Amino acid sequence: MLAAALTMLEGCGFIDRRDGLYRVGGESEDVLKYYANSISQWQT
Numbered sequence: 069m070l071a072a073a074l075t076m077l078e079g080c081g082f083i084d085r086r087d088g089l090y091r092v093g094g095e096s097e098d099v100l101k102y103y104a105n106s107i108s109q110w111q112t
Contacts, residue, residue: 074090077083082096092100 074083074085077100078085078090081093082100083090083092085091
């Protein structure tokens with residue numbers, strides 16, 4: 069599941085993969101924080 073999510077984020081241009089590391093583009097950081105906050109509320 070994690071690999072599929074990373075592939076999707078990379079395909080949408082939110083993250084880049086270089087030398088086996090993932091990096092967030094400066095403009096994408098706010099969008100990814102928004103989604104991370106909404107996902108964190110799913111925890112029980």
